Amino acid sequence: MKVGIIGLGLIGGSMAIDLKRRGFADTILGVESDPLHAAAAEKIGLADEVVGFDECVEQSDIVVLAVPADAAVAMLGKVLDRFEAMGARDRIVIDTCSIKAALAVAVKYHPMRRCYVATHPMAGTEYSGPWAAMPGLFDGRACIIADAEESSEKAVRTVEKLYNTLNMRLIRMNSDSHDVHTAYVSHISHVSSFALALTVLDKERDEKHIFDLASGGFSSTVRLAKSNPDMWVPILTRNSDNVLRVIDTYIEKMQEFRDAIAACDSDKIRSLIDEANRIKKIIR
Amino acid sequence: MKVGIIGLGLIGGSMAIDLKRRGFADTILGVESDPLHAAAAEKIGLADEVVGFDECVEQSDIVVLAVPADAAVAMLGKVLDRFEAMGARDRIVIDTCSIKAALAVAVKYHPMRRCYVATHPMAGTEYSGPWAAMPGLFDGRACIIADAEESSEKAVRTVEKLYNTLNMRLIRMNSDSHDVHTAYVSHISHVSSFALALTVLDKERDEKHIFDLASGGFSSTVRLAKSNPDMWVPILTRNSDNVLRVIDTYIEKMQEFRDAIAACDSDKIRSLIDEANRIKKIIR
Numbered sequence: 001m002k003v004g005i006i007g008l009g010l011i012g013g014s015m016a017i018d019l020k021r022r023g024f025a026d027t028i029l030g031v032e033s034d035p036l037h038a039a040a041a042e043k044i045g046l047a048d049e050v051v052g053f054d055e056c057v058e059q060s061d062i063v064v065l066a067v068p069a070d071a072a073v074a075m076l077g078k079v080l081d082r083f084e085a086m087g088a089r090d091r092i093v094i095d096t097c098s099i100k101a102a103l104a105v106a107v108k109y110h111p112m113r114r115c116y117v118a119t120h121p122m123a124g125t126e127y128s129g130p131w132a133a134m135p136g137l138f139d140g141r142a143c144i145i146a147d148a149e150e151s152s153e154k155a156v157r158t159v160e161k162l163y164n165t166l167n168m169r170l171i172r173m174n175s176d177s178h179d180v181h182t183a184y185v186s187h188i189s190h191v192s193s194f195a196l197a198l199t200v201l202d203k204e205r206d207e208k209h210i211f212d213l214a215s216g217g218f219s220s221t222v223r224l225a226k227s228n229p230d231m232w233v234p235i236l237t238r239n240s241d242n243v244l245r246v247i248d249t250y251i252e253k254m255q256e257f258r259d260a261i262a263a264c265d266s267d268k269i270r271s272l273i274d275e276a277n278r279i280k281k282i283i284r
Numbered sequence: 285m286k287v288g289i290i291g292l293g294l295i296g297g298s299m300a301i302d303l304k305r306r307g308f309a310d311t312i313l314g315v316e317s318d319p320l321h322a323a324a325a326e327k328i329g330l331a332d333e334v335v336g337f338d339e340c341v342e343q344s345d346i347v348v349l350a351v352p353a354d355a356a357v358a359m360l361g362k363v364l365d366r367f368e369a370m371g372a373r374d375r376i377v378i379d380t381c382s383i384k385a386a387l388a389v390a391v392k393y394h395p396m397r398r399c400y401v402a403t404h405p406m407a408g409t410e411y412s413g414p415w416a417a418m419p420g421l422f423d424g425r426a427c428i429i430a431d432a433e434e435s436s437e438k439a440v441r442t443v444e445k446l447y448n449t450l451n452m453r454l455i456r457m458n459s460d461s462h463d464v465h466t467a468y469v470s471h472i473s474h475v476s477s478f479a480l481a482l483t484v485l486d487k488e489r490d491e492k493h494i495f496d497l498a499s500g501g502f503s504s505t506v507r508l509a510k511s512n513p514d515m516w517v518p519i520l521t522r523n524s525d526n527v528l529r530v531i532d533t534y535i536e537k538m539q540e541f542r543d544a545i546a547a548c549d550s551d552k553i554r555s556l557i558d559e560a561n562r563i564k565k566i567i568r
Contacts, residue, residue, distance in 0.1 A: 122499045142496055171496055184484050185497045189505040192476050195537040197560040200468050202533060210566050212426055212455055213406065213469045219567050220504045221473040226564045229557035233550050240545050247542045249486060251535060253479040258531045261524050266517050273513035276481035280510045282494050283503050 003162075004060025006031040006053065006075065008041035010124060011096050012066030013133025015166065016046045021135065024165040031056045032130075041130040057082045062162065065095040069234035072097050073106050080112040092155045094119045094162075098182055098231075100146040100175035102238040117159040118146040118175060121168055122186070126226040143168035146175040183242035188250055190224045190232060191243070197225035287446075288344030290315040290337065290359065292325035294408060295380050296350030297417025299450065300330045305419065308449040315340045316414075325414040341366045346442065349379040353518035356381050357390050364396040376439045378403050378446075382466055382515075384430040384459035386522040401443040402430040402459060405452055406470070410510040427452035430459040467526035472534055474508045474516060475527070481509035 003025040005012040012030070019025040030047025032038035042050050057063055057079050065072045065079070072095045079093045094117045095103055107113055123141040125132060143163045148156050163170055173181070200210060200222070236243055253272075260268035287309040289296040296314070303309040314331025316322035326334050341347055341363050349356045349363070356379045363377045378401045379387055391397055407425040409416060427447045432440050447454055457465070484494060484506070520527055537556075544552035 122497065124499070124501070126501075141499070144497075169496070181493055181497050184487055185494060185502045186499050188483060189480065189499075189502045191538070191541050192480050193505055194557055194560040195534055195541060196473065196476050197563040198537040198540075198556065199472060199530060199534045201559065201562055202537070203468055203530070209465055210469060212453075213428075213465050214567055216425075217408070217410075217508050218469045218473045220507055221477055222563055222567060223504050224501050225560040226567075227557070227561075229554045229561070232557055233553050236541075236545050236553055237548050237550055240548060244542060244546055246483060246487070247538065247545070250479055250483045251538055251542070253482040253486070254475070254531065254535055254538070256482075257475050257479060257520075258528060258535070261520050261531070262528055264521050264524060266521055269517050269520055270513045272482065273478055273511070273516055275485065276478040276509040277511075277513070278485055279481040279506055283498055283506060283510075 001025055001061045002027045002029065002059060004029040004031065004056040004063045005047065006056060006063065006065050007067035007071075008032045008037060008046050008050075008130050008133070009066065010128050010132040010137075011121070012064060013041065013044075013046045013130045014123075014135070014137035015064060015066065017133060017135045018138065018166055019162065020048075022165050024162055029056045029060055037130050044130055044133070046130055046133060053078075054082070058086065061091065062158065063091070063093040065093065065097075068231050069097045069099050069102065069238050073102055073238075076103055076107055076116065077110065080107060080110045080115060083112045083115050089115065090154075091115055092117060092158055094159055096121055098186060098235050099239045100144070100178040104147055104150075104175040113150060114152040115155060117148070117151045117155050119159060119163070120144040120146065120178065120182070121163065121166070123168075126223055128228040128231065138163075138166035138168050141168055143170055144178050145170060145172050146178050148172050179239050180242050183239055183246045187235060187239060187243050188246045190227055191236070191247060192250065193222055193224035193227075196222050285309055285345045286311045286313065286343060288313040288315065288340040288347045289331065290340060290347065290349050291351035291355075292316045292321060292330050292334075292414050292417070293350065294412050294416040294421075295405070296348060297325065297328075297330045297414045298407075298419070298421035299348060299350065301417060301419045302422065302450055303446065304332075306449050308446055313340045313344055321414050328414055328417070330414055330417060337362075338366070342370065345375065346446065347375070347377040349377065349381075352515050353381045353383050353386065353522050357386055357522075360387060360391055360400065361394065364391060364394045364399060367396045367399050373399065374438075375399055376401060376442060378443055380405055382470060382519050383523045384428070384462040388431055388434070388459040397434060398436040399439060401432070401435045401439050403443060403447070404428040404430065404462065404466070405447065405450070407452075410507055412512040412515065422447075422450035422452050425452055427454055428462050429454060429456050430462050432456050463523050464526050467523055467530045471519060471523060471527050472530045474511055475520070475531060476534065477506055477508035477511075480506050
């Protein structure tokens, strides 16, 4: 099978590595708009060939959009237009974005809608670019397939095979539920980590102190603050309704802590921590 | 040298392991008030002997208070009283707490103040109890020695030797500065992680969803929410002035994000993330 990957960064590059090594793809065609990233991807050997957008869409059995959400929304329609012009109903396009509803709305009435399978492989690191790509990134992680009933059954089966090759746990969900859940288990983690970095950078003007004193706890909590704005600005704006609701709840919880600490109310602080400790049973 | 460790949990237990293995201590005397922890510590072999508080203080060259901050404040005076009754000016007591000013104030005018060396080995995990103790916990991490000029020089030299045995990087600081810095690089990380856990647990009633969808990012950001209230309630109440100031800054930063997302102001969101990304240069 010929797999075309648009965006040879952390996600696209890591897919390229394992889909080729594990035999799902005979050929990987790559598209990369950033010249430096394109040169690095060729040097690293992520794709068999780095080609233009049109050539990739025309020649690939499956097109993977592994680009930030804004770019994915813009490209998805173009890919489906191209499929239509080619009369190619058996072609498949998937995206890998952390938001699903904006994409679903964008192509809801496209005549080639059934060629599109909406997916979200929930894996990643705080690094980006072709040099961040790695084998095994997806192994054992969850992958959402959204609104599967809107896609052709054959396309869904092929995409399931692709993600099975990556050893992902497949979960079906509609795109609205997806966006609510990811706001809670992913987007708020990033916002809270950004806010933590800003708080510490704001007050600790002497960066040496942060470096000297940063405990393992701080490092893990602030890790996501290294994440790329190209990826995160569109996620936060396109999923703003859900993200705002979660931020409001988060600020309420933080305020509860603040009030309990200000009142030196040890019992209340203890009950909040006891409640938070319940996460132990869920996250190993 | 005979080292008495009061509290055979994560910190005390891990110290016991490496101080004995690496030859700093000939004998480890342990004190543990929780009967289950005491039995486990004996079974694991963390101490050569588990004894009572008085016996430990009387027989040890160095007493290590590895207990929550409230208990440490209460015990420190008692240890110094005992040293006084014994006329033992060459004995040493250290604590390992994440707050320093409350302890400094508690014994400021004690006639045996110079026997006390205030320390904070900045290492740990989100787990607690004797079963969480491990060799190598302190290797390479920072250790604060606070208000060293208030302690006898000989006591400080011995304590430095103890922490050198644990391969810690020693940093001197006064106790007020210590409490400000730890509020920024440690205490707020815990509060933000507790708030994150509460937010997600509040909304995601279906725990299976959290488990299924929790990304690596969520897991690392929420890790500290597993931390023990016995340790954290006294830290947050005893360092409340600093912690409240940091929480206020944190809520302001979160509110800036909220406003930028609500206004769909991509430029502002991008500039906040760019600024937060500066943490990359500080935390590897």
